[in-house]
Amino acid sequence: MGIEIGNSARLAIIITFAIYTVILLGIGIYTKKMMDKTAVDKYVDEFYTGGRGMGSLVIALMIAAGLCSAGTFLGGPGMGYSMGLAWVFAGFSQNFMNFCVLGQIGKKVGIVARRINAQSYLDLFVHRYNHNKIIGIVGVLSIIVFLGGYVVAQFVGGARLFETMTGLPYWVGLSIFALVVLLYAAFGGIKGVSTAIVFQGLVMTAAVFALFIGALRFIGPIEPAIRSIGEINPDLITPWSWSIKYQASIWVIFGLVMIALPHGAMGALTYKDTKSMHKAIILGVVFVVIWTFILIWLGHMVRAVYPDLAVPDHAIPLLAMTVLPPWLAGITLAGVAGAIQSTVGAMIIVISSTFVKDAYQTYINPKAKGAQLKKVTTISTVVICAAIFLLSLNPPTVLEWIIIFTVGGLASAFFWPLILGLYWMRANEHGASAGMVSGMLTYILAAGNYLPISMGMHPIVISLIVSAVIMIVVSLATPKSPKGIIQTWFGKRYPKQIGN
Amino acid sequence: MNKDEYYDRNYGFEEIQIDPRFKICEKEMKITFGVWILFAIISLATAYGLGKGPVEEYKYVMGLPAWWFASIVITLVFTLIVIGVTKMVFKDMDLTDEGNTECE
Numbered sequence: 001m002g003i004e005i006g007n008s009a010r011l012a013i014i015i016t017f018a019i020y021t022v023i024l025l026g027i028g029i030y031t032k033k034m035m036d037k038t039a040v041d042k043y044v045d046e047f048y049t050g051g052r053g054m055g056s057l058v059i060a061l062m063i064a065a066g067l068c069s070a071g072t073f074l075g076g077p078g079m080g081y082s083m084g085l086a087w088v089f090a091g092f093s094q095n096f097m098n099f100c101v102l103g104q105i106g107k108k109v110g111i112v113a114r115r116i117n118a119q120s121y122l123d124l125f126v127h128r129y130n131h132n133k134i135i136g137i138v139g140v141l142s143i144i145v146f147l148g149g150y151v152v153a154q155f156v157g158g159a160r161l162f163e164t165m166t167g168l169p170y171w172v173g174l175s176i177f178a179l180v181v182l183l184y185a186a187f188g189g190i191k192g193v194s195t196a197i198v199f200q201g202l203v204m205t206a207a208v209f210a211l212f213i214g215a216l217r218f219i220g221p222i223e224p225a226i227r228s229i230g231e232i233n234p235d236l237i238t239p240w241s242w243s244i245k246y247q248a249s250i251w252v253i254f255g256l257v258m259i260a261l262p263h264g265a266m267g268a269l270t271y272k273d274t275k276s277m278h279k280a281i282i283l284g285v286v287f288v289v290i291w292t293f294i295l296i297w298l299g300h301m302v303r304a305v306y307p308d309l310a311v312p313d314h315a316i317p318l319l320a321m322t323v324l325p326p327w328l329a330g331i332t333l334a335g336v337a338g339a340i341q342s343t344v345g346a347m348i349i350v351i352s353s354t355f356v357k358d359a360y361q362t363y364i365n366p367k368a369k370g371a372q373l374k375k376v377t378t379i380s381t382v383v384i385c386a387a388i389f390l391l392s393l394n395p396p397t398v399l400e401w402i403i404i405f406t407v408g409g410l411a412s413a414f415f416w417p418l419i420l421g422l423y424w425m426r427a428n429e430h431g432a433s434a435g436m437v438s439g440m441l442t443y444i445l446a447a448g449n450y451l452p453i454s455m456g457m458h459p460i461v462i463s464l465i466v467s468a469v470i471m472i473v474v475s476l477a478t479p480k481s482p483k484g485i486i487q488t489w490f491g492k493r494y495p496k497q498i499g500n
Numbered sequence: 501m502n503k504d505e506y507y508d509r510n511y512g513f514e515e516i517q518i519d520p521r522f523k524i525c526e527k528e529m530k531i532t533f534g535v536w537i538l539f540a541i542i543s544l545a546t547a548y549g550l551g552k553g554p555v556e557e558y559k560y561v562m563g564l565p566a567w568w569f570a571s572i573v574i575t576l577v578f579t580l581i582v583i584g585v586t587k588m589v590f591k592d593m594d595l596t597d598e599g600n601t602e603c604e
Contacts, residue, residue, distance in 0.1 A: 092575055096536060230556075239567060240552070248540070248544060275592060282586055483511045492519040497501075
């Protein structure tokens with residue numbers, strides 16, 4: 001069955017969504033004005049990392065909303081609906097993502113980023129690994145291709161839902177989504193994105209609570225509901241529908257490896273001081289536990305109400321239409337939009353900073369400064385948004401392929417070079433580039449079923465093992481990293497400038 | 501520091517005086533990893549232990565299958581542990597090198 005919505009309900013949904021969009025436009029215009037006042041020579045620093053002055057709520061939501069994405073409202077509950085409690089249980093593995101990201105890399109990245117003035121995630125790798133070309137080029141390409149494809153998929157999902165819930169054409173929804181994000185990301189930079197994220201995070205949380213209360217009242221006593229799901233198929237309410245080995249490997253990818261995703265690590269580059277970082281961990285844990293637990297579990301509970309949905313990803317929107325008055329259902333649509341736009345906004349900043357800092361400034365025009373760099377920043381961010389919009393209008397078939405490999409591919413490429421670079425002095429550029437390339441290739445071969453090497457686990461496990469072994473062996477077989485780099489990343493004394 | 505010194509690759513790691521802040525960072529990284537691994541192992545063991553056997557014979561606690569109820573309790577307990585560790589174990593520090601007079 002699909003979603004059926006009356007005209008008056010549609011109108012209420014459209015009005016609520018319009019109010020949400022207008023508020024976001026206001027945030028975009030406001031942050032653009034703030035950015036216009038920024039001195040030209042500080043523009044890029046403010047644009048990409050907010051002058052490293054971000055407070056705790058912003059950082060907490062940037063990591064949480066950035067990593068949660070459309071999956072939280074659509075894909076996650078959809079899988080809960082179709083695969084059952086084993087999946088909902090897997091969702092618990094991401095509960096402490098803020099703690100994992102900031103606790104494991106937050107402070108060290110914070111100190112080093114200030115020493116080397118890193119403005120992008122890749123800047124860290126480029127410096128630590130002695131401006132190695134393989135790392136620079138593989139890094140730039142994989143971030144642009146994988147994150148770009150991921151952003152397109154998020155837009156497509158959001159615009160399709162908009163079409164279903166409002167009855168307006170697909171391109172209208174897509175244009176609204178893209179325009180809003182363009183305004184606050186391309187002109188407001190990280191400040192626009194982060195201000196929007198705070199608002200979106202609050203809307204998402206309000207939507208989640210409204211849904212939870214509405215659903216519990218509608219479903220009634222829980223035990224009979226769960227028993228009835230178990231009668232459809234016992235696999236839906238037992239963890240044993242997945243082997244322990246497979247479940248554990250999913251925990252590794254969601255819980256642990258997430259820290260290496262560029263849009264998650266943004267928080268570590270932008271927070272103000274350790275006090276706000278600690279608060280960001282606590283706030284983030286609370287938000288993520290509420291979002292993932294309630295939403296994914298509700299996706300599962302929808303099975304008791306509607307046993308045969310045509311599109312499982314519509315579990316949450318359908319639930320909203322059923323148990324909430326239309327204007328509150330409109331808030332749910334706004335919440336979904338918020339989850340998508342916040343992820344997309346953060347990713348566009350990552351893609352743009354990668355392009356401007358690690359491609360343009362490194363390979364094309366190293367001398368670019370001040371006004372010119374500001375112009376390049378604005379133009380490239382607008383072009384990125386436009387390209388994403390055009391691709392989403394008519395999604396290419398290669399997109400599905402890119403999506404499958406995004407999270408696993410990026411994580412297998414960056415995880416060990418990041419962790420070992422931060423905490424192992426002996427890691428060098430030869431080891432890191434070998435580990436990066438071998439990790440990504442192994443992942444593509446295993447996840448694409450070209451080679452049967454996954455051993456009943458998520459393919460990320462084997463690619464992480466391969467990447468770790470190769471990185472360690474190659475590092476040990478080649479000379480140490482240059483002394484100046486190791487001093488910067490580990491020493492108390494470090495070279496502020498390199499003389500002749 | 502001149503170029504030759506910067507790009508020197510024949511040196512001993514003992515020549516590098518480690519910044520004490522980085523030692524704290526490494527310790528906190530290990531603690532974070534440890535807490536998460538503990539959370540994962542306890543959750544998996546409990547869920548797969550209590551969730552064993554035929555679904556029809558499941559015990560229910562507060563309307564939820566016992567294994568699922570226990571998983572929720574474990575998550576809530578670890579939420580408190582994570583908050584406690586962050587508040588009491590993690591150290592505040594200056595992230596800039598402004599007070600650090602030993603830079604060149």
